[in-house]
Amino acid sequence: MRAFLFFAGEGVSQLRRSPAASVAAVTAVGAVLFVLLLLMLLSQNILALSERLRERKGLSVFLDPQLDQTQVSALRERFAGFGEIAEVRLVTRDEALRGIEEELGSPGLAEVVGENPLPDVLLVTPAPHAADARELDVLAREFEAYPGVDDVLYGERWVRALDHGLGVVRRANALTGGLATLAIVLVLGNTLRLLVLMREEQLAIMKVIGATDAFVRAPFVMAGILLCLIGGLVALGFLRVGFEVSRSLMPGLQFLSLPMLLLYLGGVALVGLLGSLVTVEVSIRQLERRGGMLQL
Amino acid sequence: MIEFERVWKRYSKRRDEWALEEISFHIGPSEMVFLLGPSGVGKSTLLKLITLEEMPTTGTIRVADFVADELTRQDLPHLRRRCGMVFQDFRLIKDLTIHENLAFCLRMTGTLERSVIARAVARVLQSVGIYGKRDRFPRELSGGEQQRAAIARALIHEPPIILADEPTGNLDAETGNEIMALLQRLRVSGTTLVVASHQEPLAERFATRTMRLREGRIAEDRFLRPVGTEVY
Incomplete structure (x- = not known):
C-alpha cells in the first residue's frame, strides 16, 4: 500500500511537471469518454423503458x-x-x-x-x-386485418421494436467503446512519450544508480491511469450537469446506475493501465534503441 | 572484485574499429585504480563495461558476484547498486533537493520509511561534509559541493565499488584534491575505486595503481603503493 501511494505520488508529480500536456490529455480523454457515457446513458434508458413496456398487458x-x-x-x-x-x-x-x-x-x-x-x-x-402473449398476438393479428387499423402494438411488440433500437444503440456503444479505447491509447501514447522524453536525463540517472525497470516505469504508468481517471471523472461531471438540465425537460430520464458507474470507472482505469503499460514500454525501448542516455 | 578476461568492445559494425582490445585485469578490494590516457582511448567505455551500461563484444566480465554473460535485464539494477557511480557532470536530479536526491535512491530499493531514510541520508551527507546543504537544490551548490553530493548518492547503498568518471574534471585544483581525499578515505575503509581521469598528478598522489590506455589497449599497468596506505 505504501509503495502504491509512493508511485501514485510520483505519478501526480509527473503530471504536475507538465501541466499543459496533462490538461490537454485530460481534455481529449474526457471528450472521448463523454460520447461513450452519453451512449451508455441512452442505452440504459431504452432498456428501462423496454422493461416497463414489457409489463404492460x-x-x-x-x-x-x-x-x-x-x-x-x-x-x-x-x-x-x-x-x-x-x-x-x-x-x-x-x-x-x-x-x-x-x-x-x-x-x-x-x-x-x-x-x-x-x-x-x-x-x-x-x-x-x-392476457398471455400468445392470445395477445392472435388478437393483434385479428385487429390488424380490419380496414382503418394501421398498426397494433402490445408489450412484446413494443419490446421487439425497442430491442431493435436498443441493438442499434448497443452496437454504436461497442463501436464507440472501441474507438474511445483507441483514442485514449493514442492520447496516452503521445502524452506519456512527451513525459518520458522530458525526463530522459532523470531516467538515465535512475538506471545508472540501479533503478529497476518497474521503478522507472511505474510513475509514468500511474500518470497514465490518473490521466484517464481524471478525464473520466470530468466527462462524468459534464454528463451529470447535462442530465440535470435535461431532467427538467424529461423527468422520466434515469442517470447511470451504480453498477454501470463502477463498470465505467473500472474500464477507464483498466484502459489507462494497459494503454500506459504499452506506451511507456514502447517509449522507453525507443529511447534505449536510439542509443541515447538510456541505452543499456 | 572486478575482473576482465580478454574483453573486446566494438560500437560500429566495422570489423577493424575497436573501442577496446584484449583487455584483461583483476582489481581487488581497497584498490584505487586510475585509468589514464587522453580523451577517446576508452576510459569511459571501460567504466560502462563494468556497470554493463555497455556489453562486451567478446570476453568475460566479472563484477562483485556477477558474471556479465549470465546476467538478465532484471539483474542489472542489482549489479549497479553494488557500483556507486560518480560523474564529471555530477548528474544529480535537478528538481530534487540534495536530501531528495539521496532519498530517491533509497526509495528505489524499497526503503519507504521516512525516519529510516532521514537517518541514512544524514549519515552519508555528514560523511561527505555537506549535511548543512541537504535542503538545497543542486544548482544552489558549488561544483565541489555538487560532487560531494554525487559521492554521497553513490555511497547511499554502501557499495563495495565506486566508479568515478573524471570526478574532478569540472573542479578547480584545490577542490579536486578535496574530492580525491574524500574518495581515498573510502578506499582506506575498504571500498574499491576505479577512477577515469586524464589528470596524472592526482593519480601519482592518490592511486594505488594506474592503468594507462592507448588506442583501446592497456599500454601500462603500474602498482604505485600498497592498498592500506593513506596519502596526505
Whole structure:
C-alpha cells in the first residue's frame, strides 16, 4: 500500500511537471469518454423503458388518421364486442400528445412539433383469460386485418421494436467503446512519450544508480491511469450537469446506475493501465534503441 | 572484485574499429585504480563495461558476484547498486533537493520509511561534509559541493565499488584534491575505486595503481603503493 501511494505520488508529480500536456490529455480523454457515457446513458434508458413496456398487458391499436369519428366509434364498439376483450378505451390524438407532454414534462411540445403527428389509438384491455402473449398476438393479428387499423402494438411488440433500437444503440456503444479505447491509447501514447522524453536525463540517472525497470516505469504508468481517471471523472461531471438540465425537460430520464458507474470507472482505469503499460514500454525501448542516455 | 578476461568492445559494425582490445585485469578490494590516457582511448567505455551500461563484444566480465554473460535485464539494477557511480557532470536530479536526491535512491530499493531514510541520508551527507546543504537544490551548490553530493548518492547503498568518471574534471585544483581525499578515505575503509581521469598528478598522489590506455589497449599497468596506505 505504501509503495502504491509512493508511485501514485510520483505519478501526480509527473503530471504536475507538465501541466499543459496533462490538461490537454485530460481534455481529449474526457471528450472521448463523454460520447461513450452519453451512449451508455441512452442505452440504459431504452432498456428501462423496454422493461416497463414489457409489463404492460394491453394492446394499442393505431388507427388510420383519415378515419372520422363515426368510423372510429364503430371500430371501438366492434372490438369491445369480442369475448376476449374486457375494455376498449379511445385515446384521441390530442389526448395522446398531451400524455406525451405530461410524461416528458414538456408542455410546449405541440408547438415545437407543429402539426400533431399522432394517430387516434384504441387502448384494448384483454379479459384475464386472454392476457398471455400468445392470445395477445392472435388478437393483434385479428385487429390488424380490419380496414382503418394501421398498426397494433402490445408489450412484446413494443419490446421487439425497442430491442431493435436498443441493438442499434448497443452496437454504436461497442463501436464507440472501441474507438474511445483507441483514442485514449493514442492520447496516452503521445502524452506519456512527451513525459518520458522530458525526463530522459532523470531516467538515465535512475538506471545508472540501479533503478529497476518497474521503478522507472511505474510513475509514468500511474500518470497514465490518473490521466484517464481524471478525464473520466470530468466527462462524468459534464454528463451529470447535462442530465440535470435535461431532467427538467424529461423527468422520466434515469442517470447511470451504480453498477454501470463502477463498470465505467473500472474500464477507464483498466484502459489507462494497459494503454500506459504499452506506451511507456514502447517509449522507453525507443529511447534505449536510439542509443541515447538510456541505452543499456 | 572486478575482473576482465580478454574483453573486446566494438560500437560500429566495422570489423577493424575497436573501442577496446584484449583487455584483461583483476582489481581487488581497497584498490584505487586510475585509468589514464587522453580523451577517446576508452576510459569511459571501460567504466560502462563494468556497470554493463555497455556489453562486451567478446570476453568475460566479472563484477562483485556477477558474471556479465549470465546476467538478465532484471539483474542489472542489482549489479549497479553494488557500483556507486560518480560523474564529471555530477548528474544529480535537478528538481530534487540534495536530501531528495539521496532519498530517491533509497526509495528505489524499497526503503519507504521516512525516519529510516532521514537517518541514512544524514549519515552519508555528514560523511561527505555537506549535511548543512541537504535542503538545497543542486544548482544552489558549488561544483565541489555538487560532487560531494554525487559521492554521497553513490555511497547511499554502501557499495563495495565506486566508479568515478573524471570526478574532478569540472573542479578547480584545490577542490579536486578535496574530492580525491574524500574518495581515498573510502578506499582506506575498504571500498574499491576505479577512477577515469586524464589528470596524472592526482593519480601519482592518490592511486594505488594506474592503468594507462592507448588506442583501446592497456599500454601500462603500474602498482604505485600498497592498498592500506593513506596519502596526505
